[in-house]
Structures are given as C-alpha cells and as structure tokens.
Amino acid sequence: MKTKWIVVVMAMFLSIPSMASADELNMNVQINVDETEAEPPPVRFSLGFRIGGYGFKHLNEKGNTDWTACRMNGVGIFGTVDVGQHFFTELSLDAYHTTSEPEKNGIERKSAHTQLAVGARFFPDWFITPNIHAGGGAEFTYAEVYGADTFTVAPVGFVGVGGEINLGDFKLGMALRSLVMPIPEYDWNAVNTGVVDWEMEFAGQALFTARYVF
16 A cells, blocks of 8 residues: 555656646747747838839820820939838939930939838739839939929839849839929910919839848
C-alpha cells in the first residue's frame, strides 16, 4: 500500500515540469500572436524622375473634340511613401513650357506645378503593377498672349490610371491623367488687348516615370 502511494506522489512531481513547459509554450505562442497582430505595415520610400506633356480640350477645325490646345511639355521629380503593399502618397514638382505650335499662334507659357497625390497599387507581386491615383496642388504660371503678359497662381486637380514594370527596386512606369487647370483665353488671329483672362478647363496628360525604391 505504501509503495502504491509513493509511486503516485512521484508521478505527480514528475508531471509538474511537463505542465510548466506546456504553460510556457502556450504563453510564448500567445505573445508571438500578439506581436504579429500589433506589427505595423511596412513603409517604403522612393525617388523618381518623369517626363511628359499635356494639352487642353478644345474643338478642332472639323468640329471634333481635341486635346492639343496650348500643348505643354516638361520634366519633373517626385517622391513616394508606400504604406503596406497597396497604398501610397506622392509629392511632386514639375516644370512645363509650351511647344512650338502654340508659340506660332501667339501664346508662350511657362509653368511650375507642385502636387500631392494618393493612390492604390494592385497586384504588387506581378511583373506589371497597375495603379489608380488622384490629387491636386497649385500651378505657378507665366503666359504671354499676343504681346500681353501675365502671371497667376491657380489650383490644379487630377485623377489618373497608370502602371509600372517591376525590375526589383527599380520601377519603370506610365500614367494617363485627366486634369482641371487654368488656361489663358485666346482666339486665333486675335490682337493684343493688353489684358489676359484665365479660365479653368479640362486637359489630358501622359507621363513616363522611373523611380527607385529604398
């Protein structure tokens, strides 16, 4: 009988470390789960360069809608902050000037744009990653129309779609945007009135980009 109780007591003592190990394992698993749940999404930064151009909506000589009024070409730099794999913000600075065609028709224009955009990327692990974005900012623009010159600061807004080719941390992309921005009022073969008026109009833009992700 005594032998039986001794065996029972010894079994209880031997089981205590096993119970403690199980409790420690459960505690470690819970801690790891909590740490995983609390881990914030990764944040990555990038810097890039882009070239592009835009033209304003107008009716051409045939009465059809065209996007070539006051054509502007330019270059810019931009930086992005990616939060997680899908969402990003972009800050940019661009400089544009009129092409030879508007200048032949009596208008010369130089502009600087500073803009902020937010967007979403889709299929970030694919070779080509599409995105959508929207934003706005300010345009600082100087224009000379038929000898009368003016300077103005005006708001700019846009929505766009784009895509990037993923070459590791190096990205090559293209974007198409629809903008609302200022354009000086002018008529073909007009004369210098000494006053330049501005109006807000739709414009279409194409951008080609290259950026590096740090």
